[in-house]
Amino acid sequence: MVIKTVDLETVVGVTTKKLPRTGQPEIAFAGRSNVGKSSLINALMNRKNYARVSEVPGKTQTINFYHINNEFYLVDLPGYGYAKVKINFRSSWGPMIEGYFNDTPTLKAIFLLLDIRRKPSEDDMMMYNWIRSAGFRPIVIATKSDKLNKTELRKADSRLRADLGADETLTIIPFSAKSKAGRDDIYALMDEILAEK
Ligand SMILES: Nc1nc2c(ncn2[C@@H]2O[C@H](COP(=O)(O)OP(=O)(O)O)[C@@H](O)[C@H]2O)c(=O)[nH]1
Ligand SMILES: [Mg+2]
Numbered sequence: 394m395v396i397k398t399v400d401l402e403t404v405v406g407v408t409t410k411k412l413p414r415t416g417q418p419e420i421a422f423a424g425r426s427n428v429g430k431s432s433l434i435n436a437l438m439n440r441k442n443y444a445r446v447s448e449v450p451g452k453t454q455t456i457n458f459y460h461i462n463n464e465f466y467l468v469d470l471p472g473y474g475y476a477k478v479k480i481n482f483r484s485s486w487g488p489m490i491e492g493y494f495n496d497t498p499t500l501k502a503i504f505l506l507l508d509i510r511r512k513p514s515e516d517d518m519m520m521y522n523w524i525r526s527a528g529f530r531p532i533v534i535a536t537k538s539d540k541l542n543k544t545e546l547r548k549a550d551s552r553l554r555a556d557l558g559a560d561e562t563l564t565i566i567p568f569s570a571k572s573k574a575g576r577d578d579i580y581a582l583m584d585e586i587l588a589e590k
Contacts, residue, residue, distance in 0.1 A: 394580035396461060399438045403458040407471050407486035412493055415458065418465040418587055419499050423490070423520050424506030426472030429536035432570035433506065434459065434469055437579065444469055454486075465587055468500075474516040482516055494527035502532060502586045504579075509535035509549045509567060513556050521557055531563060532582065538567035538574055 403413050424430045434444040438459065457469040470490060473482040494503065503524045507513055513521070524531045533553065541549060550565055557563065566582070568575035 394584050396437070396439050398460075398462055399440060399443060400460040400463075401443070401457060402460040402466075404455050405458075407454045407456065407489065409456075409489070412456065412489075412497070413458065415460075415466050415499060417460075417499060418501045419458075419468050419497065420465065420501055420583060420586060421468040421470055421493075421503045422506060423470045423503060423524075424472060424536075425474040425508075425514060425516060428472065428506045428508050429568075429570055430469065430472060430506050433534060433536065433568060434467055436568075436570050436573055436576055437467065437583075473520070474514055483519065487519075491523050491527070494523055494529070500529075501589065502583075503527075503529050504532050504534050506534045506536050507553060509538050509546070509553070510540055513553070518557075531559075533557070533563065533565045534575070534579065535565055535567045537569065539569035539571045 403415075405412060422430050422434060431444040435442060438444070438461070444457065444459070454471050456471060459467040459469065461467060471486070473487075494500065505517070505521055505524060507517060521531055535549065535553060538546060546567055550567070553565060554560070554563060564582070566575050566578050568579065
């Protein structure tokens with residue numbers, strides 16, 4: 394994966410009824426506010442602050458389509474579950490996201506970001522189940538891996554799997570936006586996904 398060009402092409406509000414039909418492969422990123430989604434997308438795009446790393450979590454209530462190399466899109470879904478933002482994700486814009494998962498032929502994969510140190514929340518579990526019910530192989534990016542040492546990393550992998558009720562076949566990639574650990578694994582997976590017909 395070589396990122397040549399990046400272009401924030403479309404920004405839509407979460408209350409939108411219609412998402413764009415891009416006509417090109419899309420890879421979406423979901424996760425709770427503050428999980429490190431913007432940091433991951435910046436790292437993947439090789440940009441310092443293109444997907445804004447938010448100082449105030451929960452503020453990003455838009456869906457951003459980043460056009461990469463004029464070939465495919467990274468889709469930054471709004472963060473959910475920030476307690477101070479009194480928006481009920483399930484009843485408000487959750488169904489729109491679920492609709493996007495179920496009704497977008499060009500959507501090739503959904504990466505679910507989970508903080509490597511935390512137990513998945515109810516909203517995380519719901520997102521995980523939506524991803525699976527829509528027929529996608531779930532892919533978990535376990536963020537902020539720099540916060541753990543090697544032993545803790547291994548334990549975190551088993552714990553996450555158990556919490557999700559998943560077996561060894563679930564792909565979990567530990568990632569650090571600080572050290573960029575895991576980035577090459579994610580690029581390789583993206584190459585694989587984009588090569589699939
Ligand atoms: N230590 C560490 N901190 C991170 C990492 N990724 C994000 N953060 C921090 O976590 C906070 C939220 O990050 P952000 O990317 O804005 O999360 P978002 O709300 O999911 O988009 C910021 O203070 C980041 O600096 C990481 O890999 N390691
Ligand atoms: Mg963000």
